[in-house]
Amino acid sequence: MRNAETKSRAGSAQPAQTPAHEVKAAMAGFLSDFKDFQTDIKTKLIEQDTRLTMLDRKSLAANRPALSHAADLEQPHAKAIGAYLRSGDDDGLRGLELDGKALNTAVAAEGGYLVDPQTTHRILSVLEGASSLRAVANVVQVDSVAFDVLIDQSNTGYGWASETGAFVETDTPTIERITIPLHELSALPKASQRLLDDSAFDVEGWLAERIGDRFVREESKAFISGTGVNQPTGFLTYTAVENDSWTWGNLGYVATGEAGDFSSAEPADAIVDLVYSLGARYRAKAQFIMNSKTAGAVRKMKDADGRFLWSDGLAAAEPARLMGYPVLIAEEMPEIADGETAIAFGDFNSGYTIAEKPDMRILRDPFSAKPHVLFYATKRVGGDVSDFAAIKLLKFSLS
Numbered sequence: 001m002r003n004a005e006t007k008s009r010a011g012s013a014q015p016a017q018t019p020a021h022e023v024k025a026a027m028a029g030f031l032s033d034f035k036d037f038q039t040d041i042k043t044k045l046i047e048q049d050t051r052l053t054m055l056d057r058k059s060l061a062a063n064r065p066a067l068s069h070a071a072d073l074e075q076p077h078a079k080a081i082g083a084y085l086r087s088g089d090d091d092g093l094r095g096l097e098l099d100g101k102a103l104n105t106a107v108a109a110e111g112g113y114l115v116d117p118q119t120t121h122r123i124l125s126v127l128e129g130a131s132s133l134r135a136v137a138n139v140v141q142v143d144s145v146a147f148d149v150l151i152d153q154s155n156t157g158y159g160w161a162s163e164t165g166a167f168v169e170t171d172t173p174t175i176e177r178i179t180i181p182l183h184e185l186s187a188l189p190k191a192s193q194r195l196l197d198d199s200a201f202d203v204e205g206w207l208a209e210r211i212g213d214r215f216v217r218e219e220s221k222a223f224i225s226g227t228g229v230n231q232p233t234g235f236l237t238y239t240a241v242e243n244d245s246w247t248w249g250n251l252g253y254v255a256t257g258e259a260g261d262f263s264s265a266e267p268a269d270a271i272v273d274l275v276y277s278l279g280a281r282y283r284a285k286a287q288f289i290m291n292s293k294t295a296g297a298v299r300k301m302k303d304a305d306g307r308f309l310w311s312d313g314l315a316a317a318e319p320a321r322l323m324g325y326p327v328l329i330a331e332e333m334p335e336i337a338d339g340e341t342a343i344a345f346g347d348f349n350s351g352y353t354i355a356e357k358p359d360m361r362i363l364r365d366p367f368s369a370k371p372h373v374l375f376y377a378t379k380r381v382g383g384d385v386s387d388f389a390a391i392k393l394l395k396f397s398l399s
Contacts, residue, residue, distance in 0.1 A: 078116040078204075081362075085203050085375070086196045088364050112363035112376065119204045120360050126212025131329050133223040136287060137352040138386065142182070147355035149386040151176040176248070180355045182380040183231050187214035190372040207362075211377045223354065223383045224332045232383030235352055236334070240341055240393050243277045251385075252277060253341055253393040260338035260396050268301045268309055274345050274394045275323055282347040282390045287319075287326040289344040291333040298322060298343075336396055343394035351390030356381040 083089045090113065115123075127134060140147060152175055189210035195201055219232075226234040235251065243252035254277050256270040257263045263270060278286055290298065299310035299320075311321050319326040325345070334340045357380040365374040385391065 078118055081113065081116045081119070082204060084113060084364060085207065085362075088366060112361035112378065115360040115362050115377070116204075119208050120358070122205065122208035123212045123215070123360065126209065127216055127219070130216040130220070131331075132216055132220040133289070133328075133330065133348065133352060133383075134219060134354055136289075136328055136348040137223070137354050137383070138349050139354045139356070141358050142355050143357065145182055145380075147180045147182070147353070147382065149178040149180065149353055151178065151387055178353075178384060178386055180232075180353060180382045180384045180386075182355060182357065182382040185215060185218055185379050185381050187211045187218075187377045188374055189214070189377070190369055190374045192372055193366070194371075196373060207375060207377075211360075211375075215379070219381065219383075220330060221332045223352070224330065226383070228384070232354070232381065233385070234383075235344070235385050235391055236341060236393075238385060238388070240395060242399070243392065246389075248388050251388060251391055251393055253395040255399050256394065256396050257398060258396070259398055260340075261336065262297070262301075262396075268303060270394060271298070271301065271309060271323060271343075274343065274392060275325070277392045278346060279389060282350065285347045285349060286345055287328060287348070288322050289328045289330050289333060289348070290342060291331045291335060292329055293335050294333065294342050295320075295327065295329060297336065339395065339397050341393035341395045344391060345394070346391035347387075348391065351385060351387045352383065353386040354381065354383045 080090075187210065189207065191203070191206070196203060222232040222234060224234045225236050226232045227237060239250045240253045241247070241250045243254055246252035254270060254274045256267075262268075275283065275286075295310075299308070299322075301309045303309060309323050310327075313319055313321070319328065321327060333344070334342050336342045360377060360379045362378075363376040365376060368374055
């Protein structure tokens with residue numbers, strides 16, 4: 001029995017491990033722990049990157065300029081109008097809204113698509129920077145087909161009174177209503193389809209320059225001599241009467257005393273008379289308007305002490321001055337000739353009002369001038385004299 005138990009215990013005993021086995025087991029445990037360590041580090045790095053990303057987004061949103069949001073809103077319109085100008089693809093424009101207003105429902109009904117704000121601003125910059133009456137007149141933005149100007153011609157509505165005396169009733173003021181209708185001004189630049197297909201070609205900039213240049217020339221002419229029929233009414237369209245007999249609805253003039261020229265004896269006297277024919281309340285903001293040829297004749301004039309009446313601007317953007325008043329060079333003004341009113345002087349911000357709609361529309365026409373593409377651009381603008389007492393003219397005549 002004892003021998004049997006001894007054999008049984010000997011059979012169940014575990015074999016002794018060698019040093020090699022111990023090293024192998026220790027290495028396996030180390031590798032397992034290292035793998036767990038790597039997994040833990042990767043998890044923490046991912047969590048840290050996530051937190052940093054969220055923090056960066058919040059910081060960018062907090063530091064974003066206010067205008068960037070507006071730019072983001074306008075970007076779809078700019079891209080859509082660019083695609084339309086290049087290829088005629090108007091899918092991006094249909095149903096697009098700008099400032100809460102649908103751009104269009106149908107091209108035929110609306111007369112084209114609204115130009116994107118960036119291009120509109122570039123066109124307006126061209127208009128405002130040109131030598132046009134727009135630079136000195138009163139320009140208003142309207143959202144209707146006409147603009148009304150109310151002028152009080154009388155000096156009524158006031159009086160002197162004592163504490164015990166009777167109050168004297170004043171006269172009823174005389175109010176003049178001047179209605180300025182808006183007319184459609186158009187431009188029709190064209191470009192080849194090959195040029196439009198060139199991605200490096202700045203079609204919006206090219207279009208803004210062409211439209212702006214055309215609008216400037218047509219506006220400048222109409223604001224000075226427009227007939228008022230389907231176009232603005234120019235201030236030279238109104239009847240010019242001798243300033244001593246001036247009445248509302250006409251423009252007063254001062255004669256040079258010589259037909260078709262300045263007086264040979266005292267040429268500068270006519271300029272002085274013109275300045276002081278304008279009321280004092282208008283002279284503070286008054287300026288001259290003439291073309292380049294007339295300016296060439298005027299700048300040679302001297303006063304009684306031999307000093308030139310004309311002085312050039314000291315800075316590049318500063319206008320020249322005549323008797324201390326700014327001079328606007330407008331080539332649409334008539335040249336010196338017998339009976340012509342070649343020089344105007346006045347407060348044009350009070351005397352002339354330009355009303356316009358800020359929206360501009362454009363219609364792409366690839367059929368009428370193949371292989372070129374026409375762009376029919378339109379805007380609505382009107383202009384008229386708003387104060388007949390604020391503008392005086394110099395007439396080159398005997399009387």
